[in-house]
Amino acid sequence: MSPAPKRPPLSRLLLAAALLLAAGLACNTLAGPRPAVAWDPDPAAIVVRATFCCGLVPMSVAQNYIPDVTLWGDGRIVWVESDNVGGRRVLTGALTPDQMTALLQQIVDAGFFGWDSNYGDYSITDGASQCLQVTLAGTGHSVCEYYSGAPAKFHDLYATAASGAGAAGVEFVPAQAYVTAYPQTFSTPPTPDQYLVWPADSLGLSLAANASGEWVEGEAAAFAWRVVNRNQWQPLVREGDNYYELTVLVAGLSSMQPPTPPPAAP
Numbered sequence: 001m002s003p004a005p006k007r008p009p010l011s012r013l014l015l016a017a018a019l020l021l022a023a024g025l026a027c028n029t030l031a032g033p034r035p036a037v038a039w040d041p042d043p044a045a046i047v048v049r050a051t052f053c054c055g056l057v058p059m060s061v062a063q064n065y066i067p068d069v070t071l072w073g074d075g076r077i078v079w080v081e082s083d084n085v086g087g088r089r090v091l092t093g094a095l096t097p098d099q100m101t102a103l104l105q106q107i108v109d110a111g112f113f114g115w116d117s118n119y120g121d122y123s124i125t126d127g128a129s130q131c132l133q134v135t136l137a138g139t140g141h142s143v144c145e146y147y148s149g150a151p152a153k154f155h156d157l158y159a160t161a162a163s164g165a166g167a168a169g170v171e172f173v174p175a176q177a178y179v180t181a182y183p184q185t186f187s188t189p190p191t192p193d194q195y196l197v198w199p200a201d202s203l204g205l206s207l208a209a210n211a212s213g214e215w216v217e218g219e220a221a222a223f224a225w226r227v228v229n230r231n232q233w234q235p236l237v238r239e240g241d242n243y244y245e246l247t248v249l250v251a252g253l254s255s256m257q258p259p260t261p262p263p264a265a266p
Contacts, residue, residue, distance in 0.1 A: 032114010037104045038137040044252075045073035048103070048134055050162050051255060055128035060182070060235060063247040064228045065255050066090065068162040075100055078172055078253060079164045086233040091169030103165045107134055110153040113141045120146025132158050174250045177221040178258035180213035181244035184236065195236040195243065196227055207239050213247075215261050224248045 039047045048071040054062040069079040075096065081089040095103070112134065120129070124147050131144040132154065143154060200206045203220045216224065228235045228248045235246045249258035 032111040034108050034111075035113055035136050035139050037101055037108060039073055039100070039104065039135070040137060041073045043072055043074040043076065046133075046135065047071050047073055047100070048107075048132075048161055050130075050132050050158055052130040053128050053255065056126045057128075058233070060245050060247050061232055063180075063249065063254075063256050064232055064235060066250070066253050067255060068158075069164070070253060071095065071100070071103075071161070071165070077164060077167050079162055079167075079169070082232075086231040088229050088232060090172040090229060091164065092172040093164060093167030093169045095165060095167050099166050103161065104134070104136065106160065107157055110157055111151070112143065112153075112157065113139070115141075115143050115151060115154070117142060118144050118146070119149030120144075121148050122146060130158065132161070173222050174225055174248075174253075175221065176215060176217045176251070176261060177224060178213055178249040178251075178261070179210065179216050179221070179224045180247045181207040181210040181237075182247070184243040184245055186243065190236060190238075190243065194231075194234065195238045196223075196230065198237040198239040198244070199223070200239055207237070207244050208242065210244075213259075215258075221248075 039045070048069065050068045051065075052068055053065045066078075066080060069077065071077045075094045076092070077095055078090065078092045081091065112132075127147055129144045129146045130150075131142060133142040134140065143150060145154060198207055203223065205216060205220050224246050225248055227237055227246050235248075237244050237246060248254075249256060251258055251261060
């Protein structure tokens, strides 16, 4: 009969177990905290917001900027598709609870909640920070990158969210907006392809009286929105012989919040 195999000493077993435990703890630490995927379902609660603005840009660009994506607790989502000549499309849709869970789980699994809040190359002074902000039930985190340095998965998460995360989109047009018209002067008048003509008569609203901004609704808000989306770098309109750059602020969506809107008529 062959002798029974020798068992390793107890001390060696304990050491191996301790090493395995330490390795597991190290992996968890490196991956960062992984909060449960749960969020506030309130329609006013912002769960995900992604921004890439603004650096050294004209004032109107910063004022007209809206986040690349905003996702609220009820699944409503608004995101932006930009071209390379200053134009943009603003889309809105809705994510199902399963779609929201999938997006947020992807963010958690990437280790997002364990990343630093800021990464960057601060030797460059004229850029903009790219930021992703996520708020779950009981916890929230924001990660920003200035030029470089963020984990590679940061850009994957940003792109997924900023593409609508699977939502079917339709054009977003605000029902109400705060519009400001800034008079412009030119040594050489702009060509017709550089501006839209403000239809003061049909809208019942003249920009000449818009000295400090005003709330507008309906067709006036939609037309101003069209001007801004047509060219964010030069949101130009002509009224009579005068030219104006427009800024359009939408409550709850724009990065720069407008004044409190007037109460609704009874």
